[in-house]
Amino acid sequence: xxxxxxxxxxxxxxxxxxxxxxxxxxxxxxxxxxxxxxxxxxxxxxxxxxxxxxxxxxxxxxxxxxxxxxxxxxxxxxxxxxxxxxxxxxxxxxxxxxxxxxxxxxxxxxxxxx
Numbered sequence: 001x002x003x004x005x006x007x008x009x010x011x012x013x014x015x016x017x018x019x020x021x022x023x024x025x026x027x028x029x030x031x032x033x034x035x036x037x038x039x040x041x042x043x044x045x046x047x048x049x050x051x052x053x054x055x056x057x058x059x060x061x062x063x064x065x066x067x068x069x070x071x072x073x074x075x076x077x078x079x080x081x082x083x084x085x086x087x088x089x090x091x092x093x094x095x096x097x098x099x100x101x102x103x104x105x106x107x108x109x110x111x112x113x114x
Contacts, residue, residue: 011052019067026050030071037076048073 004010012020030048037046053068083091 014065014067019069023050023052023069026069026071030073033073037074040076046074 004013011023014020027050030050034046034048038044049072051070051072053070055066055068057064057066083093084095086092086096
């Protein structure tokens with residue numbers, strides 16, 4: 001009879017060792033994501049978590065253990081884009097109240113020295 005009293009041994013044995021491997025992978029992924037966010041914005045504390053949930057069901061002296069692993073990291077901020085709204089409700093890359101100072105591209109062909 002093998003007695004398990006250590007949580008580390010139990011987690012290593014659950015799901016034939018696959019739970020421990022998945023938890024290790026998710027730990028590295030979570031810390032990697034938080035590290036990348038910290039490089040993008042080093043003045044902010046970026047927090048996340050990894051949760052291991054074990055559900056136990058006992059019947060007639062036998063226990064069934066079901067595990068669930070969840071991770072959470074902050075949502076990454078996306079970059080902003082700026083456009084102007086025209087009178088017709090369309091978007092414009094140019095300010096609608098500013099006029100183009102030039103009537104089009106200027107000629108850049110080589111001029112003769114006369």
